Amino acid sequence: MARRFADFAAKGLFGDEFPLHLHQYQAFKNVLINQKNIVVTSGTGSGKTESFLIPLIANILKESENWTPPKPKEESWWNTENKWKAVRSNETRKAAVRGLILYPLNALVEDQLGRLRKALDSDLARNWLKSYRNGNKLYFGRYTGKTPIPGKTTDNNKQRKLKGIMQGLEHNQAQLRDYYHNLITSLTNNLCDETKKKIKFELQNEKENEFLFDDNLSDQQINTLQLKLQGKLDEKLTFLSQVDGSELVSRWDMQEYPPDILITNFSMLNIILTRQIEQKMFETTKEWLAEDKSNSFYLILDELHAYRGTSGTEVAYVIRTLLDRLGLTPDSKQLRVLATSASLDEGGKHFLEDFFGIPIDRFEIITGEREGQIIYNESNEFKDKKDSFIGFYHEIKNKCIREEEAIKNFCQSLNSIYDPSSPLDSLYYVLEKSGVLNAFIRQCEKPRSLKDLSIELFNESLDMSAIGGLLHGIVTARRKGQVVLPLRAHLFFRNFQGLWACSNPKCSEVKEEYNYEGRRVGKLYHQPQVQCSCGSKILDFYYCQNCGDPFLGGYKIASNHPDEENGGHFI
Template sequence: MPIHPLNTTNHIRSTYLRYLRTIKPFQDEWYRQAFADAVDESDLLVKGPILEVALPYEKGQSIKDLVEEGVLSNKFANLQSPDLPYTRPMYVHQVRAIRKAVSGRNLVVATGTGSGKTETFLVPILNYLFREQENGTLSQPGVRAMLLYPMNALANDQMKRLRRLLENCKDITFGRYIGETDRSNDRDEAIRNFQKVYPKEKILDNELFSRKEIQTNPPHILLTNYAMLEYLLLRPNDSTLFDGTTGQHWHFIVMDEVHVYDGANATEMAMLLRRLEDRIVGDRLGRLQAIATSATLGKGKQDYPTVIDFANNLFNLPFIWEENKPEYQDIVEAERVPVEKISAKLWGKGTPEFYHELALLLDHRPSEISTQIPYLSSFDKVIQKYAFPISYQEARLEATKNPETAIQRYLY
């Protein structure tokens, strides 16, 4: 169910204040009341709530458009995944990032939360693997792309998405190598152990579940964290990831949430990446391509030179930003729909009085499903009062038939 931001704010504030009152058990009533009044003082502990109104991102071409243009492999049509719809328009900044990455540029994708940063590196990686498949080299085991995450939770979320995305791409292998990766030598046993922890996750033939599998046949896409990467570079059993015939295919290094690496942590990360590059690049300069993503790196174009310096120092690879030359801009920023393009239809045509009455009704919504159908009649009266079009009738009828699941949609 959607969260009501104002009610949630008030609930959190009141719960916290109630907790504060109980941790100071003053015996004297006057002191007890004075303390309660002090912590209740407006804006002392809680600022806001602060609501941000963000314009939608500008939409551009679809995967299908880029395939027809020849930018991407036609094998994207075989994905058939709702996680990456073939014909749905992507955001303009996603398309720009994909074009740059496919052309071989190192990138910093500095767009906001919910802007689809994952697609900006997954699509180029998949395209690279599809091209290998077309050339007949994908059957050779070895890491092509390493996705580095600062937290295991983020890596686990990405694994869930890869399972959905690669369900129909059995030739592309992927695996997660972190502290909890299974140590058994038997795949079936590793799968059983995995299912105990993740009973709802689908088991795919192209996912590697154990350390032994990853060491024997390194996956095309490897997910890990910087602490585990340190161990991988040191341990002889993991040398197949970097050395010999299985270690000669490296191409992408992707760092998500790159803003978390600052100060001494960034220095350590930069040294770790240099050790990795020395191990896998050798004398083949230009072999690696880096993509970094962050929703909070820099505060706009005025900080882009600093961001470029940060990326250069972190990856030890060339990043460029030239203000008036789009082809030499390795930072991808979001592009939002201009305010003048936002029509009244998108935001609604109601008056402030209309929305005020709706808000009052929402604040007194009954919790019992059985009482919600009569509750809807109150909305009907408000809508009729303000002579609103009867375009809401379909949703109203659906809510009447199935209130438990459809009531929220009607209110929206």
């Protein structure tokens, strides 16, 4: 099973030869081999989501070995007739919810959809399932307030509305595939300027973009560019619902044939447990569990720490109602609980027992510890090479030379060996040897701003070029094909609370670089003031979002003074 699962996981869930983190392996082992419930408490960006996706998908994949093949599929109902027909009506295997993934927020549901599309509905995953699972698919679906269409399948108006939605999704999918197919097939030794421009745009942040500056492309370059474009297509398809794949798009399809993996939030789960129209989803799942005692229902909760207090009590009751509807109890051997949480102390263990009604000894608490700086060379060599990092940054930013040449220059400036056959490994070696990776991890034990990092590592508070060169090196370098240090940046944007402008178009306070003929307002201010330094009044600044025309606003008071225009003035 492990070999088959690894083969399938390489088609989308992971890349080829992707080494599991220890906590991901422990989750896999404890759920599938030790038959235990788990809570994973590793840090942000450590792959907690994969910790529950791996055992869930592996379990369904194992069961799918015995699924009977589906019947030949008819043409989609939305292209042939107005009457709705379930997209899985040709299937012969038992439909049931094998895994229920619950999130506290819809935004998290949307993020999860992209991962499942990549893992279960990529072209490579489809081909694998067709070859090794008799054409069966591993179905998943999002069931939230956004899912179309509420109501009964007999409503003609709603059938027409769903038909339009399905046709629109199919059109978007076909349009995207055709666009990339045309780019891929048009790659030849002599590209026309228009095609080259399109490919440059699609690969604008990829080092392979440099190939397009050559007049003639080699066969190897063409093959590399084609693979990159195919990867871009696969990536963009994760943002679309593909109506011919493993994703169930409509409520009606999920009500009739429940998906293997159902993603929703607690509010929606609470609602569908009480509505008659969704009861078939629970009934068929209950029947599936009763058919074979080896069948297991996976209950997955992400962000478990969000369910403390009164709201958590409500959620706990909803879970108990769900289990009762499925004919399960908290201590059932057919129930697997998988959860992730930011942390779990001793008090958290009591919370687990109260929340799920499961003794704590039935849980395995899995923590993921990050590798420390000790694995990297400790040296201050990099501190004397600030100019090398600055030069590397500007060569990459200005794209004046190829990335390989920039890496070569960087390695030589730090007296390190450059291997032209593996430039990214050479980049890792020079960073590791200089001691900068060790120092970087030490400084980032807690979140740090770029300015603070620049000061600590390069004694520079104004020019961020050196830290820019380091960050580019870290995200670009590879060690045996693997990312060296996965980074997570938090970008904070503060919206304007308001803008104010001098009412004099000829304002003397406007800097020359911002002054132009036809300017209709004076200097802009981010804080309210009464009067500009030029002597004119400052008013609220507004602009039309459609055409961009500027306006000034204020309060006008009446005046009988003969010099006041229109008998009043702004304050």
